[in-house]
Amino acid sequence: MGRKPCCEKIGLKRGPWTIEEDHRLMNFILNNGIHCWRIVPKLAGLLRCGKSCRLRWINYLRPDLKRGGFTDAEEERIMELHSQLGNRWSKIASHFSGRTDNEIKNHWNTKIKKKMKHLGLDPATHEPMNNITYQTESNQITKPNICSITKEGEENKEQTLKDEVDIGSLFEMQGNEISISSSSLYSNISRSESSSNFAETSISLEQWDLTYMTDPLVPWDFFTNLDDNIFL
DNA sequence: AAGCTAAGCAACCGCGGGAAC
DNA sequence: TGTTCCCGCGGTTGCTTAGCT
Numbered sequence A: 001m002g003r004k005p006c007c008e009k010i011g012l013k014r015g016p017w018t019i020e021e022d023h024r025l026m027n028f029i030l031n032n033g034i035h036c037w038r039i040v041p042k043l044a045g046l047l048r049c050g051k052s053c054r055l056r057w058i059n060y061l062r063p064d065l066k067r068g069g070f071t072d073a074e075e076e077r078i079m080e081l082h083s084q085l086g087n088r089w090s091k092i093a094s095h096f097s098g099r100t101d102n103e104i105k106n107h108w109n110t111k112i113k114k115k116m117k118h119l120g121l122d123p124a125t126h127e128p129m130n131n132i133t134y135q136t137e138s139n140q141i142t143k144p145n146i147c148s149i150t151k152e153g154e155e156n157k158e159q160t161l162k163d164e165v166d167i168g169s170l171f172e173m174q175g176n177e178i179s180i181s182s183s184s185l186y187s188n189i190s191r192s193e194s195s196s197n198f199a200e201t202s203i204s205l206e207q208w209d210l211t212y213m214t215d216p217l218v219p220w221d222f223f224t225n226l227d228d229n230i231f232l
Numbered sequence B: 001a002a003g004c005t006a007a008g009c010a011a012c013c014g015c016g017g018g019a020a021c
Numbered sequence C: 001t002g003t004t005c006c007c008g009c010g011g012t013t014g015c016t017t018a019g020c021t
Helices: A019-032 A040-044 A050-061 A072-085 A089-093 A101-118 A152-163 A191-197 A205-212 A220-230
Strands: A171-174 A177-180
Touching (some): A019 A040, A072 A101
């Protein structure tokens, strides 16, 4: 009855991903596309479970990811969507290109939530909190303009620009393989550096597929020997 | 310079829905 | 039709870094 068991958890690696693992996963997905996460780690030669690979790809390796701080406009949009959708981060993320649900969730929990509390707004309901009211000279309760809260937005914009790097400078395509530029983030890497240096890119995933993917009809078996050659 | 604390974020965990068997 | 599993999602944890004393 039912399917075969999921991946064996015993012996699987956990914790932060290494450069080599990233390289392997990136290379594999760009060459093969995503068909079934369960078999991705096996075929890519990774000691990870499919779930972990999926998360790594979605939140970190996807070439269309936009990195850098959130702009005021993005924050305002997040708040607007959150007021409508609640904690449905994936739904909220679907309104942004290049932003992940995890990224938005983290930003909400670390920044926006505090900002709202500081403004006397309940992050859960988006209504003014009971014991605090904001009043204008005419005694009307107003919702403060998010854009004028702090100067943080300006800093974020600068940060975003600073963090923008051409994705092409990070990964160099060599035939069907992708290699990492020697001048890229991956030399003497630290986690925070690597994440902040990932670039905003103007191409969509679909475009990326069309541009860089190999023939999707190539059988997966074809790639089982690929791994052995990746790091030669 | 060292220790402590807060902030930021990547990664893990557990669950639910739906599909496969 | 019931069981098992995969996938995606939201919540949470824990590590790293930055800032302060």
